[in-house]
Amino acid sequence: NAGVTQTPKFRVLKTGQSMTLLCAQDMNHEYMYWYRQDPGMGLRLIHYSVGEGTTAKGEVPDGYNVSRLKKQNFLLGLESAAPSQTSVYFCASRSAAGTSTNNEQFFGPGTRLTVL
Amino acid sequence: QKEVEQDPGPLSVPEGAIVSLNCTYSNSAFQYFMWYRQYSRKGPELLMYTYSSGNKEDGRFTAQVDKSSKYISLFIRDSQPSDSATYLCAMSEWRDDKIIFGKGTRLHILP
Numbered sequence: 108n109a110g111v112t113q114t115p116k117f118r119v120l121k122t123g124q125s126m127t128l129l130c131a132q133d134m135n136h137e138y139m140y141w142y143r144q145d146p147g148m149g150l151r152l153i154h155y156s157v158g159e160g161t162t163a164k165g166e167v168p169d170g171y172n173v174s175r176l177k178k179q180n181f182l183l184g185l186e187s188a189a190p191s192q193t194s195v196y197f198c199a200s201r202s203a204a205g206t207s208t209n210n211e212q213f214f215g216p217g218t219r220l221t222v223l
Numbered sequence: 224q225k226e227v228e229q230d231p232g233p234l235s236v237p238e239g240a241i242v243s244l245n246c247t248y249s250n251s252a253f254q255y256f257m258w259y260r261q262y263s264r265k266g267p268e269l270l271m272y273t274y275s276s277g278n279k280e281d282g283r284f285t286a287q288v289d290k291s292s293k294y295i296s297l298f299i300r301d302s303q304p305s306d307s308a309t310y311l312c313a314m315s316e317w318r319d320d321k322i323i324f325g326k327g328t329r330l331h332i333l334p
Contacts (some may be wrong), residue, residue, distance in 0.1 A: 111266075138320065148232065149326030150267070150311070157320055165321070188260030197266055204318040210255045212322060 110131050113198050119221045120188045128183040128218050130198030134160035137203040139181035141173060141214065142164075143194040150197065156181055157203070188222045195219050228252055229312055229325030237333050242299040246312035246325045249293065253314040253323075256288050258297045261309045261327065270310070271297065302332045 113131040130139065140155040152165030156175040171194060172184045181200075185192060199212040229246045234314070236242055244258075254275055259267035261330045271286040273295075279286045285298040298305055312325040 140321075147326070149229075150324045152321060153321065163320075187274065201265075204320060210257065210315050210319075210322055211269045211272065217264070218264050 110134065111198055111200055111213050112130055113196075113215040113218050115218060116216065117219045119223065120185075121223050122186050122189060125184070125186050126188065126219075126220075127185075128198075129197055130181045130183070130200075130215060131178065131200060132181075132198075132200040132213070135138075135178070135215065136200035136213070138201045139175065140199040140201075141171070141181065141183045141201065142197045143167065144197060144217075145194050153183065153196075156221075168170075190222045193220060193222045227312065227314060227323050227325045228281045228298050230328055231326055231331040233299055233331055235331040235333055236302060238302060238304060240302050240332075242297075242302050242306070242330060242332075244297040244299075244328050244330070246314075247293055247294050248295070248314060248323075250314075250316070250323075251290070251293065252316045254317045255322075256286070256295050257291045257313040257322070258284075259311040259313055259324075261311060263308075267311055290306075304334050306330065306333045 109129045111132045134194040135170045141153040142150045154173040196218045198215040201212045227248045258270045260270045261267040276290045283300045285291040287296040309327040311327040315322045
């Protein structure tokens with residue numbers, strides 16, 4: 108099992124460019140999450156999904172869109188990148204609430220994005 | 224007041240020392256309490272979890288939850304240089320969709 112994988116690992120964008128980050132999990136998890144991690148700010152939830160075809164806003168959703176067309180994939184889109192979106196982006200997945208012995212989230216390795 | 228407070232450190236201790244990491248929280252509905260470890264340039268991984276109050280031990284690691292004080296701790300005995308990482312506390316309510324993370328404490332174990 109690969110667990111949670113993220114594509115790409117690194118990316119440099121210019122202001123105004125668009126891109127899509129791909130997250131894939133092979134654990135048949137219902138829930139998937141996108142976080143950004145910045146120095147001194149910890150993990151901040153951008154968007155999440157509790158099942159195929161569903162999405163919901165997290166703490167910092169502005170400037171991002173997401174889609175969950177397949178259960179195993181969760182896409183994060185930046186339509187018009189800004190320097191403030193320079194960050195490390197982590198995807199995570201977990202079983203549905205109440206179906207596992209703990210609430211463990213499994214994280215991907217991260218995508219380092221720089222917006223110039 | 225933030226929902227979860229965690230001292231960012233950095234915390235530097237000599238090898239072999241006992242390390243104490245702590246978080247406080249404000250939401251009395253939290254039931255699951257977790258500690259994640261994150262090595263540099265890696266994703267976080269679950270280290271310990273506790274349901275409700277009490278202690279849980281796993282090798283050199285002990286997690287404590289005091290719900291009356293809204294305070295959780297992670298103790299590391301016989302600390303090793305390989306324990307150098309950022310430790311994030313995390314917690315959630317019963318059957319909640321989201322987990323709330325602390326900002327993480329950077330720990331350095333000095334050889």
